[in-house]
Amino acid sequence: MNSRLVGFFIWRALCGALALAVATRSSYAHPVSISRALVYVRPDEITAEIEVFLEDLYLFHTLRTDSRDYLSATEIGRGIQLHRQFIAERFQILDIDGRPLVSKLDSTTWQPPASGVPLAELMDHQLTFSLRFDLDEAPEFLTFVQKFTDGGAVLPSEMTLHVQQEQQPESEPVALRPHEPYILRLRWDGPPLSMGDGREQQVAWLVKAKQETLGISSYSSTYSFLYVENRQVRHEILIPLQTLLLDLPIEHEHRDFLSPEEQRGAAAVVGDYFAKGLPVRINGATVEAKFEKCDFFGLATKDFARDANDRDVSLANGRVGVILSYRCPAFPETVSMSWNRFTESMWAVDVVILAGDRIEKRTLSRVGNRQQLEWESPLPHRVVPFSPLRANDLPQSLSLSWTAILGFDIAILIWLVGWRILRPRLTKSPSTPAVFAAAVVALVVGWFAHSRIWQSDPISTAEAAQIFAPLHRNVYRAFECPTDGEVYDALALCVDGELLEHVYRQIHQSLDMQDQGGAIAHVTSVDVSDGTVQQTVHARSEPSFYYVCQWDVAGNIEHWGHLHERRQRYVASFRLNVINGYWRITHWDVLDEQPLGTTVTVREFSR
Template sequence: MQDLRYKYLAAVMLAVVCPASVGVAHPISLSSAVVDVRDNRVEADLQVMLEDLVLYHELDADANYVYSSSDLRSAAQKHRQFVLDYFTLLDENGNRLVGEMREVNTDKIDDAGVRQTELMKKSVNYLMSFPIVAHPKFLTIAQTFGGPNAVLPALMDLMLLQNGVLVERPTQLTLGRPHSIKFDWQNPPTNEPISFRELREQRDKQLQERLGISTYGGLYSFLYITRFEVRHEVLIPLLTLEQWIPLPRKDPDFLEVDEQQATRDTIEQFFRDRNEVLVNGKQVPAKLSRLSFFGLDINDFALNAEPRRISVHQARVGVILSYPSQSTPREVVVNWSTFSEHAPYVRSIVLVTNEAPAEHYFRPNRPEFRWTGELITRKPTPVSANSATLTATTARDVLGKLLPNIYAAFDLRDDGDVYDALATSVQGDLLRDLYLMVKRSLVMAEQGGSISHVERVELVSVSAPSGVNLPRMEAVWRVTGTIEHWGHVHTRVNEYQATIGLGREQNAWKLESLEPSGERRVKFETRIRGSEEG
């Protein structure tokens, strides 16, 4: 099929050399589409301006700048295949839905023909139907009405309906910017009036369900500043990333797992060059700690889904860049110098330890972010042994301090520092075994083996101690650990049961023995940073 770019360029030249009164063709394809997703089919009503037919089919006007009705109607019929080829619906797996043309409506073409000045005021409608066997969870709509290699843009206004009811605000489709939507078939939209309060609640619910990712086509940036590192996490549509980095593949519509893996070095080098970070005045090279390719399902990146073949029209790339610091960050400078037509600026959410999220905008004329501050590290303190014996009450108080001390030690950077901190609460023979046991317990398998940060240690119960010199007791405690990526927090609560023996050393209580007897998962949840915990 012939490329439209030469025709559009010719139209631009005509606009230069022809008088304005002639009303030459506009060098941009403008169309609209109403897509209605029903129980057993998707219907699409596309409205194409007559100007597109004139450009694409190279129609000629008469001496009075009038295009004949027969030429226009003939071109409208010939254009059927163009519409079927370049208007695309994809299911949740990226597979193209096969449509059929049900009707071509040319009623707006006058029998006497259409003057050139009226070409943008009149249109042809194409009604298509796409059979489906089940309610779609997702749908992606794309158009390339300027042709796949068009120089000038083709714009399509899009309205999406679900069983005849508007699902969301109208949007606009451009080349390389498909639009994806998730459908709720349990609580479908209705025509009933809705209050502003209900609209806000509905919007908040959708945002929570999407874990803060409000659109499927946007670029999301999250800057984390922690005691150990600066971390920049970017979630970006694959087609937007391809404006900066070519991603070679055999199939133009899909990226295979091995092709995804082959991009790692290229992507890492790209961000090394374009995303300079200084910590405490020293430049720190980027380390690509995670590269993931996601589909439309939000849970894919929330739960670290396994790699699989993906549609390039629906895929998003998750890039986690780590900038480890030898000392706790006091001053951080981040430069972002990557912009494009679809990313003219970058809005970044800044997350510093447990502080409320802030935002920063990177722009071509202001590409720098700067932060200064002090990050506080918890330091374990010895638990004084003021009495030679323990009661049930004092045992709870002692364990209520020793157990948090143990987990606080893992907030430190180096293994040597962790051991030294543990030594304030653990006697020597137990030290190594407890270090390994606690470190294993902090691994969150749901997030690819990442180490969680302990937020809270709660002593649930403790029995009356037995023994005088080396009191022993049964204890149950809960540990709340978190890992955060892309602005959402994974929280895990585990409960542990053990027989614990205490000893006195230099007038301080320490763990002398710990014999685990039980462990269970109490809760695992994912929420947006800043939202109320469940």
């Protein structure tokens, strides 16, 4: 056989292999299962129709063919019964707590041809399986999961999901991949928007929806909030539990839930995972992350306000909230962060930077080397200079009292007795002791008359308020200073040295919310009311007075992009003294304290 003939046969063999590969790819290029779910949601019931190809029954249940490569009607009937149970178990709708709703199977109406169906035509036939889920109340959240194939299958199953809520506009279909939950929030409290609604109605509807969800519009996205605060940067990450599990396995006994004990055991591991994967530099220096807390949440908005890690959390729709803080000695003028915690399903993350009233959003991505965030304060941090409160001379007036009159009477009596005793001697020759005694008596009487007859007027309530208000306000303002040293210096202009340490600890503890993951409250207002002067101490050189008043403090604490404004009411007794010509608070005793409530708003930022 010559070389040309050999080459011809080799060429024919290669062509045949290529043709077979193309034919095989054309026949099986689709996923192992393609299906469609049509779901209709009412307040008391959910109905679902699952459309599948006949090929699913053959592949999932290994149905047997006859000698003609046909599936007989009997074998198809057996496959239908098996697939009804398969769908009931592997197509799940979960409630707000991640627990599967109980489904009821309706009959399948499709009847196979009596002669059966050849394997080559399995994709030409579709079957519809109907499910019904009874509800005790209108659901706020629903989670949809299909588990037709394993998550790591080479050819994963694909489902197109259509969800229609009663009396709501038609929604867009979504692609549901195996074991990847789709979370939907439903509203039942008002009619849907229509094209005829005006701009005001549309804005009001959107604002209400945003407030109800605290600005969290996607339950499969990761949220990152970077708070630039005085002397610290706080980083809060809210990530779906399913996303986190792709990169950080967490041991759990139950297939679908994390128990409270497992959550508490995993908290430190999750915190360390993010602390090491999100390095931060502040003002050019690397700052070590301090792990504050890790909470596991459900879907309900109220979960953010409750004690976390106290009940089971679903692996399908649970969320993990992690808080890290980075303390620094001065206000952060520059911040840089590297995001090294992308997963298979998280290729990008939006980081919202909140610095005072300024809000920015940056997108970090594992694609294109965009994992680094650089932020610089647009304006230097400035604190309005503090000035001590100078004591003005208090008005003087004549104030005769029985004490003063009695003092004069005693002084005159002393002079009369002394004169009778000393007179015989004085007529001869005045002695030095006599002159000295007379001078001492004169000084005593003069001092007594000056201090007891001419004295300061009592300080009025209006004058006391003018003295107290700026001192008290500056105590809170002092904590806006960028360093501890400057805080102490500012407090020293308002508070006497012996009281300074006590006031620093008391105010600092009220602002540093350790139970809120290290958040530092920002005081927005201090309103003093109902002040009264209890006592004025009459000292012409260094007067003082006791003052009792009530005041309300409003402070902001921010978490997960929403703002908590808390108001607290205090009643306390103070003493104010003039020290070296300036007023100082020398006594501070809290008599009563009570909360006035909390309001929650959502931050707005330009996209």
